[in-house]
Amino acid sequence: MEEKDITILLNKYKAGTASVEEIALIETWYLDFTEQGSELMGEAERLHTFDKV
Secondary structure: OOHHHHHHHHHHHHHOOOOHHHHHHHHHHHHHHHHHHHHHHHHHHHHHHHHHO
């Protein structure tokens, strides 16, 4: 999902006009986003630990 698409959905959610399907899209995007962030943090920690050795 593109950034402008999620922004539109988030604005609709804040305004209270998002449909159930749109809220589900937001939730899916958020879970994917946080999962990718967790993977990147894990990789960063691994590299940091490797540098100390």
